Amino acid sequence: MRYNQTVAGVRRYDVVLIGGGVIGSSAAMALGERGLRAAVVDIDLSGRLSSSEKNAGGVRATWWQPVNITLCRASIKYYESVREEVGFRQKGYLWLYDAETWPKAQAHLGLQRELGHPIEQLDGAAVQRRVPEIDRLDGIAGATFSPEDGLINPNLLKEHYRSRSRTLGVEYLDRVYVHAIDVAGSEVRIGCWRADDPISDDTLMRMMTEDGPGEAAAGHLFELSAAAVAITGGAWSPSALRLVGLKNLSEPIRRQICLVDNRTVSLAAYGMIVDSSGVYFHNDGAFILAGYSPPAEPPGYHFNYDGERFFVEEIWPRLYARMSVFERLKHVRGWAGLYEVSPDRSAIVGRAAARVYEAHSFSGRGVMQSYGAGQALAELITAGRYERFDASALARERFERGELALEELHI
Numbered sequence: 001m002r003y004n005q006t007v008a009g010v011r012r013y014d015v016v017l018i019g020g021g022v023i024g025s026s027a028a029m030a031l032g033e034r035g036l037r038a039a040v041v042d043i044d045l046s047g048r049l050s051s052s053e054k055n056a057g058g059v060r061a062t063w064w065q066p067v068n069i070t071l072c073r074a075s076i077k078y079y080e081s082v083r084e085e086v087g088f089r090q091k092g093y094l095w096l097y098d099a100e101t102w103p104k105a106q107a108h109l110g111l112q113r114e115l116g117h118p119i120e121q122l123d124g125a126a127v128q129r130r131v132p133e134i135d136r137l138d139g140i141a142g143a144t145f146s147p148e149d150g151l152i153n154p155n156l157l158k159e160h161y162r163s164r165s166r167t168l169g170v171e172y173l174d175r176v177y178v179h180a181i182d183v184a185g186s187e188v189r190i191g192c193w194r195a196d197d198p199i200s201d202d203t204l205m206r207m208m209t210e211d212g213p214g215e216a217a218a219g220h221l222f223e224l225s226a227a228a229v230a231i232t233g234g235a236w237s238p239s240a241l242r243l244v245g246l247k248n249l250s251e252p253i254r255r256q257i258c259l260v261d262n263r264t265v266s267l268a269a270y271g272m273i274v275d276s277s278g279v280y281f282h283n284d285g286a287f288i289l290a291g292y293s294p295p296a297e298p299p300g301y302h303f304n305y306d307g308e309r310f311f312v313e314e315i316w317p318r319l320y321a322r323m324s325v326f327e328r329l330k331h332v333r334g335w336a337g338l339y340e341v342s343p344d345r346s347a348i349v350g351r352a353a354a355r356v357y358e359a360h361s362f363s364g365r366g367v368m369q370s371y372g373a374g375q376a377l378a379e380l381i382t383a384g385r386y387e388r389f390d391a392s393a394l395a396r397e398r399f400e401r402g403e404l405a406l407e408e409l410h411i
Contacts, residue, residue: 013039013171015381016190016226018178018240019233020045021052022154023359023366025161026374027232032168034382039224041176041192043236049204049303051234051366052158054337056257056280056291058272059368060093060149061117064108065346065405067393068365069115071372074389076148078371079157086160087153091271093146094131096322098276102141104408109144120145131273133265133323139276150271151282154367161374175199175219177207181229181243188355190224208236209301228381230357235301235340237360246352249399250342250361251299257291258311258334259284265325279318287332290315305336339364346405349373350380350395357381358396363407 015031017024020042031038047053059079061072079088097105112119122143127134130145162172173194180191196218199207231240238248267273267283274280281290292314311331319326342348342361347369349359359377362369376389386392393405 010223010225011039012187013037013224013226015039015228015230016041016188016224017230017232018042018190019231019237019360020162020172021047021050021232021234021366022158022161022370023234023362023373024230024232025158025165026370027230027359027377028170028172028374029161029165029168030374030378031381032165032170034378036378036382037169038165039171039173039226041173041178041190041224043175043177043207044199044204045172045174047155047158048201049208049337051337051339052154054255054257054335055154055367056282056289057151057154057284057367058093058149058280058282059088059152060146060272061368062093062095062112062119062144062146062149062409063365063407064104064111064409065393065407066111066115067391067405068346068369068407069112069117071369071376071389071391072365073116074372074375075369079152082160086157088150089152089271090148090150091269093149093272093274094127094143094270095145095274096127096140096143096276098139099141101276105142105144117146118148120147131270133267133325135324136322138321141276152367157367157370161370178240178243181240183229183244183353183355188226188229190226190229192222192224193219194222195219205301205303208239228355228357230359230377230381231352232359232377234360234362234366235338237340237358241358244353244356246356246358246396249348249396250340250363252301252338253293253299253341254297254302254336255291255293255339255364256305256310256334256336257289258315259332260288260290260311260315261286261330261332262288262326263328263330275318275322277318277321279315281319288329290319292318299341301338303336303338305334307331307334310334343399344404345407347373347391347394348396349377349391350397352396
């Protein structure tokens with residue numbers, strides 16, 4: 001690769017975070033709250049290909065692993081305190097289970113309630129009373145409703161973290177690609193390349209799947225130093241992990257979402273509905289937002305949206321099989337984003353090596369856990385231990401120890 005060889009002076013921070021999505025921005029805010037001088041570097045702070053921007057907007061603590069419940073519960077309490085600023089609508093999650101998954105869901109109700117998560121158990125008649133539009137109960141063995149779960153605007157949430165962190169002195173550096181990390185000395189040295197001009201989507205995709213900006217990119221080099229570095233790059237964390245000699249354990253998996261024009265009924269009174277077929281949906285302004293994750297989706301950095309065909313083959317049949325009012329749905333548009341999925345479908349958070357920390361691989365729950373995870377990472381960095389927010393079950397060492405945080409309630 002060929003760089004413009006202009007090297008600026010070294011800027012020094014307490015912590016440099018690589019990745020400025022919702023997790024990196026939350027962790028930056030948490031570090032700023034603790035008085036640390038932090039910088040966030042990202043190849044595209046606008047997040048055109050970011051998982052934070054491609055999110056369906058669901059927020060729930062309805063999980064089966066204690067660490068996932070507690071981090072989401074902590075995040076929900078924070079979102080309640082800033083609900084207007086981040087568009088948090090606490091209308092609950094209605095989850096419909098088939099005969100195979102219903103006994104498992106029932107087995108976890110006690111744990112969820114023990115950890116402070118209110119959740120109701122429903123039969124078919126109760127489902128119809130709560131959502132009368134659900135007029136076809138075939139395949140439903142039972143359901144849960146969690147009233148404190150809800151929907152959020154992921155972009156507003158990310159911007160809230162950034163705005164708050166900037167008032168605390170955090171700096172955000174855009175169009176920056178990290179090409180070297182040296183942790184051998186007494187401080188971390190981070191080699192950066194910054195694009196001189198805006199970067200196209202095609203170039204972003206290439207940079208995220210290859211090493212470096214490539215021959216045609218014009219930019220300049222500079223260096224940062226810090227007491228610690230945190231890898232918070234979501235599905236693009238592998239490049240930073242390689243630079244510090246850490247094994248990448250996760251895979252990027254495409255997830256597609258449709259916006260649907262629904263001319264017959266409004267779902268504005270409800271929160272997220274998750275069907276036993278795996279399709280999930282909620283009202284989104286004048287539309288319905290619906291997503292589905294085909295189990296055979298191959299891993300990889302795939303951003304193409306399959307368009308109306310995906311809606312016709314995967315979304316509409318499942319919606320219509322549950323609600324006859326969905327007979328005349330019309331596809332409007334859609335998009336594809338990435339989950340970064342770990343081997344047990346729980347995040348990887350903790351101290352990864354000397355002066356190296358990480359928070360990534362949230363497997364679809366980055367927005368849901370962002371506040372709690374950011375606070376946990378900041379506690380670990382500043383105090384050397386978890387205090388109020390315990391994410392110890394998410395350390396990468398769990399895979400070697402065989403102490404998995406296997407999350408089965410995953411869509």
